[in-house]
Amino acid sequence: xxxxxxxxxxxxxxxxxxxxxxxxxxxxxxxxxxxxxxxxxxxxxxxxxxxxxxxxxxxxxxxxxxxxxxxxxxxxxxxxxxxxxxxxxxxxxxxxxxxxxxxxxxxxxxxxxxxxxxxxxxxxxxxxxxxxxxxxxxxxxxxxxxxxxxxxxxxxxxxxxxxxxxxxxxxxxxxxxxxxxxxxxxxxxxxxxxxxxxxxxxxxxxxxxxxxxxxxxxxxxxxxxxxxxxxxxxxxxxxxxxxxxxxxxxxxxxxxxxxxxxxxxxxxxxxxxx
Amino acid sequence: xxxxxxxxxxxxxxxxxxxxxxxxxxxxxxxxxxxxxxxxxxxxxxxxxxxxxxxxxxxxxxxxxxxxxxxxxxxxxxxxxxxxxxxxxxxxxxxxxxxxxxxxxxxxxxxxxxxxxxxxxxxxxxxxxxxxxxxxxxxxxxxxxxxxxxxxxxxxxxxxxxxxxxxxxxxxxxxxxxxxxxxxxxxxxxxxxxxxxxxxxxxxxxxxxxxxxxxxxxxxxxx
Numbered sequence: 001x002x003x004x005x006x007x008x009x010x011x012x013x014x015x016x017x018x019x020x021x022x023x024x025x026x027x028x029x030x031x032x033x034x035x036x037x038x039x040x041x042x043x044x045x046x047x048x049x050x051x052x053x054x055x056x057x058x059x060x061x062x063x064x065x066x067x068x069x070x071x072x073x074x075x076x077x078x079x080x081x082x083x084x085x086x087x088x089x090x091x092x093x094x095x096x097x098x099x100x101x102x103x104x105x106x107x108x109x110x111x112x113x114x115x116x117x118x119x120x121x122x123x124x125x126x127x128x129x130x131x132x133x134x135x136x137x138x139x140x141x142x143x144x145x146x147x148x149x150x151x152x153x154x155x156x157x158x159x160x161x162x163x164x165x166x167x168x169x170x171x172x173x174x175x176x177x178x179x180x181x182x183x184x185x186x187x188x189x190x191x192x193x194x195x196x197x198x199x200x201x202x203x204x205x206x207x208x209x210x211x212x213x214x215x216x217x218x219x220x221x222x223x224x225x226x227x228x229x230x231x232x233x234x235x236x237x238x239x240x241x242x243x244x245x246x247x248x249x250x251x252x253x254x255x256x257x258x259x260x261x262x263x264x265x266x267x268x269x270x271x272x273x274x
Numbered sequence: 275x276x277x278x279x280x281x282x283x284x285x286x287x288x289x290x291x292x293x294x295x296x297x298x299x300x301x302x303x304x305x306x307x308x309x310x311x312x313x314x315x316x317x318x319x320x321x322x323x324x325x326x327x328x329x330x331x332x333x334x335x336x337x338x339x340x341x342x343x344x345x346x347x348x349x350x351x352x353x354x355x356x357x358x359x360x361x362x363x364x365x366x367x368x369x370x371x372x373x374x375x376x377x378x379x380x381x382x383x384x385x386x387x388x389x390x391x392x393x394x395x396x397x398x399x400x401x402x403x404x405x406x407x408x409x410x411x412x413x414x415x416x417x418x419x420x421x422x423x424x425x426x427x428x429x430x431x432x433x434x435x436x437x438x439x440x441x442x443x444x445x446x447x448x449x450x451x452x453x454x455x456x457x458x459x460x461x462x463x464x465x466x467x468x469x470x471x472x473x474x475x476x477x478x479x480x481x482x483x484x485x486x487x488x489x490x491x492x493x494x495x496x497x
Contacts, residue, residue: 008370183368189326191355192383 011179012208015172019212019260022165023252027216029158031243036147044111049120049136050075051104055129065123068108068116075103101131113148169259173267176201201264209256217249278304278435278467279325283334286317286324293332294320296491302469304434307461307481310471311496312488318471319363321488322439325469326358327351339434356384359428359466361438365420367412373399373423374408380431398426401459402452418449425453429460436460438470454479 051057059072077100085093112120117135124133184197220243279302286295294317302308310318323329325338327346336343341354359380367376377395386394399405402422412420421441428436436457442450454476460466461481475485485496 183370186366186368187379187383188352189328189355189360189366190380190383191352192379193352196383 011172011176012204012211014175015169015205015208015260016212016215018165018168018172019208019256020215022162022169022259023212023216023256024219025158025161025165026255027220027243027248027252029154030248031220032150032154036150040111040147044070044108047108047111047136049106049108049124050134051106051124051130052132052134053102053104053127053129054131056102057104057127057129061127062104062106065127066106066108066120068110068112068120070107070109072107073105075105077103111147166259166263169263170267173263176204177267198264198268201268202261205260205264206257209253209260213249213253213256216252217245220248221245276304277301277337278306278339279469280337281334282336284324284331284336285333286320286329287332288320288329290332293491295324295493297334298491298493300486300493302467304467305461305465306467307457307483308467308469309475309483309485310469310488310493311473311475311485312471316488317491318488319439321493322360322437322469322471325435325437326355326360356380356431357434359431359433359436361421361424361428361436361441363440363443365412365417365424367420367424367427369412371411372408373404373410373412373415376412376423377426377430379427380433384431394430395426398430399423401456402426418445421445422449422452425456429456429464432464433466436466436468438468438472440472441470442472442476450476 056074059069062072063069077097081093081097081100084096088096108120121133121135124130180201183200187197224243279300281298281300284295284298284300285293287293310321312318320329324331324336324343327343331344334344339354339357341350346354368379371379374392374395377398378391381391381394396405396408399408402425404419404422404426407415407419407423412423415423421444425441428438438457441453441457445453457468457470458479458481461468475483487494487496
C-alpha cells in the first residue's frame with residue numbers, strides 16, 4: 001500500500017534526522033577535541049620555559065620539583081661570551097665567566113593551563129639559586145585562550161544540539177508508540193508476549209540508528225577531502241584527517257542504539273502503565 | 275463432558291457501583307455451540323471480554339479452559355489467549371499488515387515456522403473465499419471481507435474456544451453465510467467450543483446449539 005509505505009518512510013526519516021544531527025554533533029565535537037589535542041601536543045613540543053640560576057641544577061633536581069618535565073637543556077654560555085670577546089677586556093671577561101648565571105631551557109610533557117603555568121613558575125622560583133623564570137606568558141596565553149575557546153564552543157554546541165535532538169527523538173518515539181499501540185493491543189489479544197509486541201519498534205530503531213551512524217561516517221569521510229575545508233585547516237595547522245571510520249562509526253552506532261533503545265523502552269513502559 | 279467455562283456468582287463492572295453482570299452462574303461444556311442473545315447494552319460484549327481477560331472479574335469466580343480468571347497472571351493470560359480465537363465486531367485487523375500476515379498472527383505467536391504459518395493462512399483464506407486478496411491490506415477490503423479475514427485469523431491456530439462478538443452484525447448475506455458455514459465446519463471437524471453473541475440466530479444453521487439470554491445483568495438459559 002502506497003500510503004502506508006510513504007507513512008513508514010516518513011516515520012523513519014523523522015527519527016533518522018534528529019539522530020543524525022545528534023551523532024553528527026558528537027562526532028564533530030570528538031574531531032575538534034582530537035584536533036585541539038593534536039595542536040596542543042604540537043605546541044607543547046615547541047613551547048619552552050627559560051630558567052636562570054646562580055648555581056648548576058641537575059635534571060633530577062628539576063624533575064623532583066616538576067613531575068611534568070619532559071626534558072631540560074642547559075643553554076651554552078660560550079656562544080654569548082664569544083660574541084663579547086672583542087668588546088670587553090680579558091679581566092672583565094674572566095669576571096663575567098665566573099659570575100654569569102646558568103641558563104636552562106625546559107620542555108614540558110603537555111601544554112599547561114594558565115593556572116598550571118603560574119604554579120610551575122612559583123615552584124621553580126622557590127628552588128634554591130633560581131633568579132628568573134621566563135614563561136613567555138603573553139604569547140602562551142593567546143594560544144591557550146584560543147584552544148580553550150574552541151573546546152568550550154564545541155562542548156556547548158554539542159550539548160545544545162544534543163538536548164534538542166533527544167527531545168525530537170522522544171517526541172517521535174511517542175508518535176510511533178501511538179501508531180503502534182493498536183497493533184500491540186491486537187497482538188496482545190492473541191497472547192503475544194511483550195518482546196514480540198515491541199519487536200517492530202526495536203527493529204525500526206536498530207535500522208535507523210545504523211543508517212544515521214553510517215550517514216555521519218560518510219559525511220566525515222568526505223569533509224577532510226573537501227578542498228575548502230582542507231586548505232583552511234592546513235593553514236591553521238590543524239589535522240582534520242583524524243577520523244577512524246570503523247571505530248568511530250562503531251562508537252556512533254553504539255551511542256545511537258543506546259539512546260534509541262532506552263527511549264523506546266521508556267516510552268513503551270510509560271504506555272503500559274497508562 | 276468437561277466444562278470449558280464456569281462462572282460462579284460472577285460480577286463484572288466497568289464502574290464499581292454499576293455492575294453490568296450481576297452474581298451470574300453459567301457454564302459451557304466442551305464442544306458446545308452457544309448463542310448469547312440480548313438487547314444492545316445488555317452486557318453480551320462485556321461478558322465475552324471477561325472470557326479472554328480483557329475485563330477483570332469484579333467478584334465471584336470465572337474459570338476459562340482451566341484458568342482462574344480472577345487471579346490470572348500476565349504470562350498465564352497470554353497462554354490462555356493462545357488457545358482462544360476471538361472474532362470482534364469491529365474486526366481488529368492490523369491495517370499495516372497484509373491479509374496473509376494478519377491471518378498468520380496467532381500461528382506466529384504460537385511459534386510455528388513461517389512456511390507452516392503461510393500454508394495454514396492460505397488454506398483458511400481459501401475457506402473464507404479470499405484467496406485472491408491474500409496480498410491486499412485490510413483497508414482495501416469491504417467490511418464483509420474484513421470480517422472473513424478476522425474469522426480466518428481466529429481459526430488459524432485451531433483454538434479450543436472460539437468467541438465471536440456479533441460476527442455477522444454488519445455483514446451482507448453472502449459474508450454471513452460464509453462465516454456461519456465456517457463456524458459449523460470448525461465445530462464438526464476441530465471440535466472447538468463456540469460462544470457467539472448475536473442479535474439474530476440464522477434460520478438454517480443445521481446443528482445443535484444452546485441459547486442463553488442476557489437481561490438485567492443475568493444470564494438465563496432459553497429452553
